[in-house]
Amino acid sequence: MTDTAVIGDGQGAAQSPRPLGAAADLGAGVAGLSTAADWFALLKPRVMTLVVFTGWIGLLVAPGSLHPVLAFTAVLSIAVGAGAAGAINMWYDRDIDLVMRRTRNRPIPAGRIAAGEALAFGIVLAVASVLVMGLATNVMAAVALAVSIGYYVFIYTMWLKRSTPQNIVIGGAAGAFPPIIGWIAVTGHLALMPILMFAIIFFWTPPHFWSLALWANSDYQRAGVPMLPVVAGAKETRRQIVLYTLLLVPLTVSPWALGVAGPIYGLSALVLGLGFLVAVWRVARDRQDAAGVSLTNDAPARAAFKYSILYLFVLFAAMAVDRLVG
Amino acid sequence: MGMDNEIEKVPLSRAESEAVARRRRGRNWAMLIVLLAIVALFFAISIVKLSGQQ
Numbered sequence: 001m002t003d004t005a006v007i008g009d010g011q012g013a014a015q016s017p018r019p020l021g022a023a024a025d026l027g028a029g030v031a032g033l034s035t036a037a038d039w040f041a042l043l044k045p046r047v048m049t050l051v052v053f054t055g056w057i058g059l060l061v062a063p064g065s066l067h068p069v070l071a072f073t074a075v076l077s078i079a080v081g082a083g084a085a086g087a088i089n090m091w092y093d094r095d096i097d098l099v100m101r102r103t104r105n106r107p108i109p110a111g112r113i114a115a116g117e118a119l120a121f122g123i124v125l126a127v128a129s130v131l132v133m134g135l136a137t138n139v140m141a142a143v144a145l146a147v148s149i150g151y152y153v154f155i156y157t158m159w160l161k162r163s164t165p166q167n168i169v170i171g172g173a174a175g176a177f178p179p180i181i182g183w184i185a186v187t188g189h190l191a192l193m194p195i196l197m198f199a200i201i202f203f204w205t206p207p208h209f210w211s212l213a214l215w216a217n218s219d220y221q222r223a224g225v226p227m228l229p230v231v232a233g234a235k236e237t238r239r240q241i242v243l244y245t246l247l248l249v250p251l252t253v254s255p256w257a258l259g260v261a262g263p264i265y266g267l268s269a270l271v272l273g274l275g276f277l278v279a280v281w282r283v284a285r286d287r288q289d290a291a292g293v294s295l296t297n298d299a300p301a302r303a304a305f306k307y308s309i310l311y312l313f314v315l316f317a318a319m320a321v322d323r324l325v326g
Numbered sequence: 327m328g329m330d331n332e333i334e335k336v337p338l339s340r341a342e343s344e345a346v347a348r349r350r351r352g353r354n355w356a357m358l359i360v361l362l363a364i365v366a367l368f369f370a371i372s373i374v375k376l377s378g379q380q
Contacts, residue, residue, distance in 0.1 A: 033345075033346065033349060034349065034353065035349050035352055035353065036352050036353050036355075036356035039353070039356075067374050069370045069371060069373075069374045070371065070374060073367060073371060076367075135371065136371050
């Protein structure tokens with residue numbers, strides 16, 4: 001007994017027959033093969049975690065209050081908006097995702113979801129998240145969310161990512177928007193604190209992402225993405241990681257110095273910052289050959305990448321604790 | 327020459343058919359849960375907005 005599945009959306013030749021879940025040609029998809037988990041994966045849930053957390057902290061440290069239902073809706077809108085941007089990013093990057101080991105099993109390159117369906121899914125969710133944010137909180141928060149989605153899709157994904165090694169420096173702004181959106185959802189306007197929160201994530205992104213890029217270098221090289229290690233080499237990347245962290249640490253202390261955050265946050269920022277500096281110093285001092293290639297399989301870069309995630313979570317948690325206790 | 331030339335029908339075995347049906351059922355359940363959650367969320371937002379507790 002047989003059934004039929006529809007293969008292909010006009011891009012690339014369909015293969016026949018093809019095992020379920022086998023890697024597809026670009027843009028091709030097998031109707032019926034996707035699971036709910038595949039659609040959820042399109043939203044880049046791991047990235048969403050950080051976005052939800054920082055957006056929630058922005059909402060929490062803002063002066064004033066929001067009804068819990070509206071606060072939940074605001075955070076949900078931020079999460080769905082970020083997920084929508086992630087889905088559109090996966091649609092646009094399906095060609096390079098196919099050649100990178102880390103991404104080739106994503107739903108589109110693996111052929112479980114058709115490219116066009118992923119794009120439609122992303123657009124619908126993006127529009128819905130902005131509308132719901134506007135209905136639940138205020139127009140300014142909805143505008144900020146729309147700007148962040150547009151920035152990630154058009155500025156980072158379509159323009160910078162494939163054209164400059166500074167892609168994640170400027171593109172990092174997209175990931176820095178959530179605390180601003182959370183703050184505006186409560187207050188309706190911008191202030192110094194959310195701008196500093198934005199700046200902290202902005203300057204945190206390069207050392208975080210370049211630590212990953214150091215050991216995922218071959219993947220980016222194969223995909224032709226001009227990440228800094230591919231274009232400028234590992235040595236220069238390690239130097240830039242240290243420089244950005246040196247800028248980041250005083251910046252994280254500035255909310256305390258400027259009087260918009262208390263000592264709990266300030267001291268946490270100092271201790272965490274020292275830890276980050278130690279981690280990136282180890283990256284800079286990693287044993288390497290004349291070309292800068294790590295002789296330790298980039299162990300310090302892997303450690304710095306892991307620490308950077310913990311660092312941002314604890315730093316923002318300290319902001320919330322400081323606000324609630326102080 | 328339009329969509330007909332771009333779509334190819336591929337025969338599936340019984341096991342593959344069952345797998346497709348199972349995944350479709352999973353997606354349908356997920357969609358039901360999402361839709362119910364959206365209804366509940368909009369109901370809650372409406373109550374909060376109408377009661378003026380913002």
